[in-house]
Amino acid sequence: MAELVLFILIRFLLPLTLIFVSLVRPVGISCIYLIMFFLSPWLLRTKNLRQRSFLNVFIIILCVLSTICLIGHLLINLIGLFFIDLSSKKSLAFILRQIGFLYFKGLSFGSIAHWTLPDFFIFLETIVYLIFSKIFHKRHKKLIRNDDDGIIKVNKEIPDTVKIAEMNRLLIIIYIRTVLKTSPIFSLIVLYFAASLRPSLPGSLYFLMFIIAGTYWALYRQLNRRMYYPLIFMVVALLIHITCIFAYQLPVLQRSININTIWSRVMGMEILLSLFKENKNGKILELNKQLNLDSYLNPIAVMLAYFASTLSLINRSKYELTFNTIRMNLEPKPHGIFLNTQPVKGKTDDLSVDAEPSMLEQFFI
Numbered sequence: 632m633a634e635l636v637l638f639i640l641i642r643f644l645l646p647l648t649l650i651f652v653s654l655v656r657p658v659g660i661s662c663i664y665l666i667m668f669f670l671s672p673w674l675l676r677t678k679n680l681r682q683r684s685f686l687n688v689f690i691i692i693l694c695v696l697s698t699i700c701l702i703g704h705l706l707i708n709l710i711g712l713f714f715i716d717l718s719s720k721k722s723l724a725f726i727l728r729q730i731g732f733l734y735f736k737g738l739s740f741g742s743i744a745h746w747t748l749p750d751f752f753i754f755l756e757t758i759v760y761l762i763f764s765k766i767f768h769k770r771h772k773k774l775i776r777n778d779d780d781g782i783i784k785v786n787k788e789i790p791d792t793v794k795i796a797e798m799n800r801l802l803i804i805i806y807i808r809t810v811l812k813t814s815p816i817f818s819l820i821v822l823y824f825a826a827s828l829r830p831s832l833p834g835s836l837y838f839l840m841f842i843i844a845g846t847y848w849a850l851y852r853q854l855n856r857r858m859y860y861p862l863i864f865m866v867v868a869l870l871i872h873i874t875c876i877f878a879y880q881l882p883v884l885q886r887s888i889n890i891n892t893i894w895s896r897v898m899g900m901e902i903l904l905s906l907f908k909e910n911k912n913g914k915i916l917e918l919n920k921q922l923n924l925d926s927y928l929n930p931i932a933v934m935l936a937y938f939a940s941t942l943s944l945i946n947r948s949k950y951e952l953t954f955n956t957i958r959m960n961l962e963p964k965p966h967g968i969f970l971n972t973q974p975v976k977g978k979t980d981d982l983s984v985d986a987e988p989s990m991l992e993q994f995f996i
Contacts, residue, residue, distance in 0.1 A: 636763045641675045645756055650934045652749040657880035657904050660731030665877055672941035694757035700750040707732045739913035818939040819845055825936040829929040831899025833872045840865045862944055869937040876930050882906045901926050
């Protein structure tokens with residue numbers, strides 16, 4: 632149960648929440664969350680102790696950041712309620728608003744929830760992760776102790792053929808997981824949606840990369856070193872595009888540039904949210920009513936494409952070593968010796984390192 636919760640949090644909920652938190656408020660705090668999202672593909676990994684340590688530091692930083700934001704919201708409103716009337720200090724209120732702190736006087740409940748819930752969601756998810764992570768590690772240590780106590784008895788009772796069959800089964804499971812994790816199909820699907828939702832110059836670049844990578848993959852060509860450089864370029868382009876979309880929502884930039892230029896239209900830049908200088912009818916933000924749903928889905932698709940593409944590149948860095956090792960260990964060995972490297976005549980054609988790929992590989996690799 633704890634392992635499942637941790638997997639859902641790390642792979643799904645936390646990245647989606649970081650996307651949501653980065654986009655719903657065009658203020659300075661969201662910029663920090665956006666930077667954390669850019670780092671998340673490298674840090675949301677749990678393969679070894681070092682990666683788990685980085686992940687714990689990442690989660691703790693998010694927890695501290697969200698806690699500071701929640702306490703800051705509370706302190707600002709307490710100060711405004713008992714000490715200083717922030718509604719009369721327009722310059723101070725404007726600076727605090729650009730940072731991400733609001734005086735809630737005169738705002739509706741929906742506006743207050745819209746402003747505070749992102750920090751609360753981050754805080755809640757990080758606390759849940761830390762709790763379940765502690766539970767999981769305690770159980771894991773307990774299982775290791777139990778395995779160490781009974782390993783001698785088990786080794787005496789289980790025949791060698793059963794041990795080899797069990798090891799083969801585990802290797803096959805690891806093999807399938809590795810294929811799914813390194814597959815380009817998921818990043819290609821997200822990249823297609825990022826390219827097709829809003830036609831623009833960056834969208835045409837993503838669609839071109841989708842066509843090239845999809846054709847290369849459809850012809851059963853592994854995404855080797857030669858394909859790394861275009862994919863890395865695409866990831867960098869996605870990062871710059873996301874940064875431009877976020878910067879375009881900032882009120883300071885909206886006032887300093889002309890939003891109706893040809894450059895803005897070609898690049899697909901659109902104002903999604905408008906932050907008011909003062910409260911208007913209990914609201915502090917307003918959606919652009921001239922836009923449709925696809926305009927709001929486009930930044931989410933672009934950010935998901937960045938996350939999936941970066942994660943795919945990171946996972947494929949160890950592709951050849953992992954697959955070759957697993958396929959060599961899956962070969963039938965003479966005399967029942969599992970780790971012997973001498974092949975059995977007539978039985979290793981399908982499992983050798985240079986053999987024809989399996990159906991699973993042909994679909995996902």
